[in-house]
Amino acid sequence: MSHQQDRTRPSGSSTALSEAYDTALLDLDGVVYAGGEAIAYAVDSLAAARAGGMHLAYVTNNALRTPDAVAEHLTRLGVPAEASDVITSAQAVARLVADQLPPGARVLAIGGEGLRVALRERGLVPVESADDDPAAVAQGYGGPDLAWGRFAEASYAIRRGLPWFASNTDLTIPSARGIAPGNGAAVEVVRIATGAEPQVAGKPLPPMHRETVLRTGAKRPLVVGDRLDTDIEGAFNGDVDSLLVLTGVTDAAELLAAPPQHRPTYVDRDLRGLLTGQPEVTGDGETYRCEGWRASVHGDTLVLEGEGDPLDGLRALCAAAWTFAGAGGCELETGKAVAALGL
Numbered sequence: 001m002s003h004q005q006d007r008t009r010p011s012g013s014s015t016a017l018s019e020a021y022d023t024a025l026l027d028l029d030g031v032v033y034a035g036g037e038a039i040a041y042a043v044d045s046l047a048a049a050r051a052g053g054m055h056l057a058y059v060t061n062n063a064l065r066t067p068d069a070v071a072e073h074l075t076r077l078g079v080p081a082e083a084s085d086v087i088t089s090a091q092a093v094a095r096l097v098a099d100q101l102p103p104g105a106r107v108l109a110i111g112g113e114g115l116r117v118a119l120r121e122r123g124l125v126p127v128e129s130a131d132d133d134p135a136a137v138a139q140g141y142g143g144p145d146l147a148w149g150r151f152a153e154a155s156y157a158i159r160r161g162l163p164w165f166a167s168n169t170d171l172t173i174p175s176a177r178g179i180a181p182g183n184g185a186a187v188e189v190v191r192i193a194t195g196a197e198p199q200v201a202g203k204p205l206p207p208m209h210r211e212t213v214l215r216t217g218a219k220r221p222l223v224v225g226d227r228l229d230t231d232i233e234g235a236f237n238g239d240v241d242s243l244l245v246l247t248g249v250t251d252a253a254e255l256l257a258a259p260p261q262h263r264p265t266y267v268d269r270d271l272r273g274l275l276t277g278q279p280e281v282t283g284d285g286e287t288y289r290c291e292g293w294r295a296s297v298h299g300d301t302l303v304l305e306g307e308g309d310p311l312d313g314l315r316a317l318c319a320a321a322w323t324f325a326g327a328g329g330c331e332l333e334t335g336k337a338v339a340a341l342g343l
Contacts, residue, residue: 007263008326009288009319012280017243017266017273018049023218024274028060028070030226030248031271033077035176039247043078045271054274056085057216059223061202061230063090063140063167063183064112084215089167089202090118090140092211096201097165098122101135108132108162110154110190111140111183115167130156139190139198140167141183144175151186155193164190168202170230174249204233209240224274226250228262241265243273252314252338256302256321259329263322269311279312281319288319295320301333310341317341 013020026032032042050056058070058081065073067086074081090111097107101124109116109126115138116126127134130153137157142150158164169184187198201207213221221240225231226248235242244250244264255267266278281290288295292308295316302321304313317337321330 008323009281010315013278018054021222022220023055025223027225038077049274059087061089061168090114092208093167093201094118094122105135108134108137111142115140136163138165158194164198166198203230209238236261290316302337304337
C-alpha cells in the first residue's frame, strides 16, 4: 500500500518503475497523445516497458469513443492495444448504474456511442427519450456536435425523479484547436435546469478506480497521468502510487502548489520516466536536496540553488514546498525558482 496521505516529497526508486510495478494505468490525452498524435518518446517508451513485462492499460475519462475505437487509434499510432486494454468512464458509469437497476432496465443515454455500448455490455437498454419509460439517466461526453435538445430530454426525466448518473465532470477537454467544454460543462447545464446532483463515476472518484482494477487485475498498479485533479487525485483516492508527466496540462508552478491529494509519488518529463529509477530527495527540515540541487524556504519565497538536470531541481523544490505547506496548498512565491529551471 502507498502512503499518499503523508506525501511531503517525491519518492525515489532504485529500480525502473516498469519493474517496480506490474501495471501502468495510463491516461491518454496529454500522456500518450495530444491532438490525436503521439507525444514525443511515448511509442518507444511504452514498447520498452511492455517488452520488459509491464502490463499497459489505458484509462480515460472520455466517454465518447468505444474501447475498440480507442484501441484502433492507439495501434495506428504505433502503440499496439486491444479493446480489453482500454477502460473508459462510460464503462465505470454503466457498472454504477447496473449495480442499482435490474437487468434489462431502460436508461436514457445522453452522450455518444461509447456510453451506449457500455450500457449494453452491462445488460441495460439505452433509450433516446424521456418518454421511452427510462429508469435512470446516464450522461457522458457526446462530442462537439451533441444537440442541445439532449439536455432537455435529460432535464425532463430527472425532474420526474429519475436517478441521474454522469460518466465524469471534467469541465474541459483538450482538442486539436485548443481547450473545449467537456462533459462537466454539459453536466452543469442539466444541474442548473434541474437542481439535481448526479452520481459520478469517472476519475478521480472510486468507481473508476474499481472498474480499472477489476478489468486489469493489477496487483501493483502505477497511475500515469498529466492532471493533478483527475489522475493524481484518483491515485490518492485509490491509495496507489502515481507518476506525473509534464507533457500535458500541469506545469511546475501548479505542481509546487499542490495540496496532499494532488501530490504525485513521482514526477518526470514524459513516458521515458517509466524506464528509469527515480532519484532520492533528502532533507533536514530546512534544505532539501536532489542530485546537484538544493531547495529551501526563505521568508515567503521558495529558493533554488545548484546545477544539473532541471527535473531534479523541481523534485527538490517539491519537497521544500510540500513540507512547508503541510496539509494545505503551497502559497509561497515560486516564480523565480521555477524560472531558474527553464522547464
